[in-house]
Amino acid sequence: MEIELGRECDVDNWMQLVNKVKDSFPGLETKEALEEHRHTVLGFMRKGSAICARVNDQIVAALLFSREDSMLCFLAVDENYRRQRIAEKMVTCMLSLMNEKRDVAVTTYREGVPEGIAARAFYKRLGFVEGKLTEEFGSPVQELILKR
Incomplete structure (x- = not known):
């Protein structure tokens, strides 16, 4: 497995x-939303703000981040590759590319929402x-902060 910057x-x-994980993310429900996300991903790739984990030619995990906003914007791991510390390695890679003096934010489901249990536990462990508390794509979420 290789962790590297995603390219166009x-x-x-x-x-x-x-497409495999879209049901876990609000805002990716429609074909149009997925096409918009594709354009967003390309923009992040052009800025060097997309990290992926690759096994052979298959991308098994993906992370988007914003240096400007000091934010982890998207993180997903194929269910067949979870519990292998891939996400942790990708976050470590991301942090090495960001301003070490700025806190880093991420939003995820609020406490008590079943879809967010694993993500919240992961981020808290880090x-x-x-x-x-806020809202994204019409879904109630919570911001989590990594103090630096």
Whole structure:
């Protein structure tokens, strides 16, 4: 397995993963939303803000981040590759590319939402702490902050 920056030529493989996990992410319900996400991914790739984990030619995990906003924007791991610390390695890679003096934010499902149990536990294990409650794509979420 290799963890590396995603390139524009990776977008089709990237979107295959997104299609597998889309039901876990609000805002990816329609064909139009997925096409918009594809354009978003390409923008992140052009800025060097997309990280992927690759096994052979298959992308098995994907992460988008914003240096400007000091934010982890998207993180997904194929269910067949979970519990192998891939996400942790990708977050470590992301942190090495960001300003080490700025806190890092991520939003995920609020406490008590079944779809968010694993994600919240993962982020908390990495040191993220609960922040403000907000909403994204019409879904109630909570910001988690990694103090740096």
